[in-house]
Amino acid sequence: MKTILTASRLKKVYGSKKSNHYTALQDISFSIREGEFVGIMGPSGSGKTTLLNILSTLDQATSGTISIDGIVLSAMNEDQLSEFRSKRLGFIFQDFNLLENMTVFENISLPLSLHGHPPGVIKERVTKLAATLSIEGVLDKFPSEISGGQKQRTAIARALIHRPALVLGDEPTGALDSKNATTLLETLSTLNEEEQVSIAMVTHDAKSASYCSRLFFIQDGNIIRELKRTQTRERFYDEIVDVVSELGR
Amino acid sequence: MIIKLARTGMKGKSKDYLILFSGLICSVSVFYMFLSLSTNRDFITNNSVINSIQLVFWVGTALLSIITFFYILYAHSFLLTLRKREFGTYLLLGIKRKQIKQVAYYETTIIAVSSILIGILSGLVLSYLVSLGITKQLDIELVGFHPISLPAFLVTVVYFSLAFLVTSLWNSRKLSKTPILELVHANVQTEEAPS
Ligand SMILES: Nc1ncnc2c1ncn2[C@@H]1O[C@H](COP(=O)(O)OP(=O)(O)O)[C@@H](O)[C@H]1O
């Protein structure tokens, strides 16, 4: 299967002065294949957010290269990155980042309308995706008028509407109660299995991680372990918990 | 699209914009009033008492122009700060920085033009009322005063246009310099929480 993302020898040093240098990522290499649901797991401060921001093209690595969908990120300027991001990537944030003054429909369609797709195409695609995510009834409402679960599905719809090569999320369940968190994870998992959407998600929670098809454990800026899901989610969860307690020692 | 984004964005923060807008109209109209009173030659030369308080008007105008300038600069920058997240989300979804600056520029222009126009209109009324008040207080005849003063009008328009222009450039520079990460995650408490 095709490789969607290749990260090689990523290093990230924060701070401009010598005295306050902090190396958040030491030497990270991995790849994600099309249709995978990859999790990046690690304790607080291990460098997960740093890594995801770099993969998201929102921050630059100090050294190392990333290519997504065959395109090397460092070769692009800011406008090209912006174009790339909006066409090839989808983002799911902890607090959704929905635009409060636009309706659910407008929020979801923004990635398409910004690229000048005809209204007919936009309407058809939004309606179809909204039905898949069961939010077809709230398309004309504003984010303030819908429930947390509906907001979260609106955010997923906006992340998927332009059919990105890769969907990225930094602790996407972090601000949700456990019921909504489970729904979000199941939705992602279904989209991954049925529509072959490639996903990379950062998490520190074993339950969220158990929905992934492959996991990287990261500690002090290095990948120290990789785990592939071969069995049921419940068994995978037990395996993850074992690894976490082993690494914690 | 740019115009639509500016409009929906401003609507979303309509309360804050309304406060900014009323503040601006007040400053413009008081500014105009001071100027029209201090530049009305006939009025001033024909009234010896008024003549002596001419200085008050000039000092008032000078002070007011300084205060107004910083008010415009900070109030408008503050509103853009409130919208950092929104701009960050736009950047994320593929709007270019240049276009976001156009959105901000467009908004400033709308605010500038409408507050200057409405401000001068209410300034006319205000200076008329104040001139009435002064003549009554000082018990003198209202001679030669006219609230419509061309120099006052011109100075007000030029001064506020400049103040808005500086504000616009300042904000544009700020928008260029803020990294996208900071925009996307602006005011997000969850980011700072330990994870
Ligand atoms: N902007 C920054 N400047 C300096 N240090 C940072 C910055 N962002 C993160 N760090 C540091 O890098 C390390 C990794 O942070 P982060 O990637 O946020 O970890 P995680 O998401 O796994 O909790 C932490 O020690 C953090 O303090």
Ligand SMILES: [Mg+2]
């Ligand atoms: Mg984090």
